[in-house]
Amino acid sequence: MSSTELMVPAEVFATYEPVIGLEVHVQLGTNTKIYCGCPTGFGAPPNTNVCPVCLGMPGALPVLNRSVVEYAVKAGLALNCTVRNESIFARKNYFYPDLPKGYQISQYDRPVAEHGFIDIFVNETHKRIGVTRAHLEDDAGKSIHDGYRDSDLYTYVDLNRTGTPLIEIVSEPDIRNSDEAYAYLTELKQLMQFIGVSECDMEKGQLRCDANVSVRKRGAEKFGTKAEVKNVNSFRFVKLALDYEIQRQIALIESGGKVVQETRLYSPDTGETYSMRSKEAAHDYRYFPEPDLLPLRISDKWLGEIRSTMPELPPAKRARFVEQYGIREYDAQVLTLTREMSEYFEKAAEVSGDARTAANWVMGDLAGALKAEGKEITESPVTAEKLGELVALIKKGEISGKLAKEIFPKMWSTGDGAAAIMDREGLRQISDTSALDAIVDEVLAKNPAQVEQYKGGKTTVIGFLVGQVMKASRGQANPQMVNELLKKKLD
């Protein structure tokens, strides 16, 4: 039995209400670190992207990266936050080997952005999840606990990541189940990708999620005691970890126990969360204003300049696609999953003059081919213009949809346009009446029985005859013209 299956009966479960808040750390994709000029690249040899500042050498002073500020402002705007004209940095003090300064330079009571929201769409319902704040801070280094010969004695520390810019996005406790959490994370990731502040690759640790979970009896006003589930490394695992943790807490309370405020980790192997058994007393980070950095001032003028660089965001884009192209909301969702996909679709739609068919091709044959070869849409050998041209040929009646489906794989493998392939392979659709005449006559001569049936009133047999003509023309006959020609000759 999977551990996420019901531990408590459904009727008991239904008397409880889970309360979830998420803290998401997003690495900002600037060239250099937040407080020093070291590169932020992933995968460099250990302890090579370091300098006195990020190594925490005494006397080294931080200098804030201007691009980090601009990225943070963009993130704040995308999250519908108010961006503060003045925010300040604060020291968060704690000891850990991958934190060489002995403190993190974060923000405390005056974060760069606050009071925002993310709208989600779950089970056909729209819901607004509050964003409490988004603040800037530096990432810690990496501790490697396992995998070395002497790993039972030592932890290996790599400080390349130390000082990588992070924005921590804290939600209000508005989330009520794991599906909403999943939708919130998906939307958040999409927003950050659209505005280009992060690739949000979870495998590279560019997006990390902690979840605060508690349960309370339905109708109760007071929140229950929460547990924090930390460092879950995929959205699917977040969902599974939440499902497990909610069940665990309800089962605990039902059996007369009490939820303890603690940090828990999720094990993908067992599907369970487990206590970190921290021996430390309640954390006391002794926040105080960072003396080495001046308050961050963002004037309305600078804010306006940054705002003017904001692209159209997914929610607005989806609404526009439905309105402008007459496609379904679900299709609009799919076509706006990434900025690249939405740009590809719009280009193809424009060239084709038939947005709905273009949408079907992007989500169908193109998406299938991309998936089969593990390619991104930006790597597609068939460009948006070329796909648009193919769809335009269908629209103009120069080729059938069936023929287009044969041409597409050839475009994919050669990168050539549809017209070039048709010329090369003699695949032009036959719309010339005299050429079709001969084929139709031949088919009628070969199928006297069907002709008799038709004349006897069984007119549905015409489908069979059309098929025969298509076959005889190697799929190149214009089906509509064939239909008309047959009728003319038989009636």
Place this chain on the structure above:
Amino acid sequence: MKITEEQVRYVADLANLRLTPDEVSRMARDMESILGHIDKLNELDTTGVPAMAQVLFDAEETATLRADAEKATLPNETALQNAPQPGGGFFKVPKVIER
């Protein structure tokens, strides 16, 4: 402001410091006199003066920011020069229990 020995031990613990009983009582006295001095400042009426974290200066808002441009990094050997126990390019530290 009265500083108790318990408060001294708490702060020492947070700072990973081990103090002898003598040091604890001496620290309590020292901290009390330092805070007493700070208390003196509280006698000033600061009503209407905004809280100030740093001394601000009059300049362009971006004057203290730097461009997002790479600077030279330290070679690995230099970075690890002060490490009590380097190995394989890493800092090696006694096993961390909390993960």
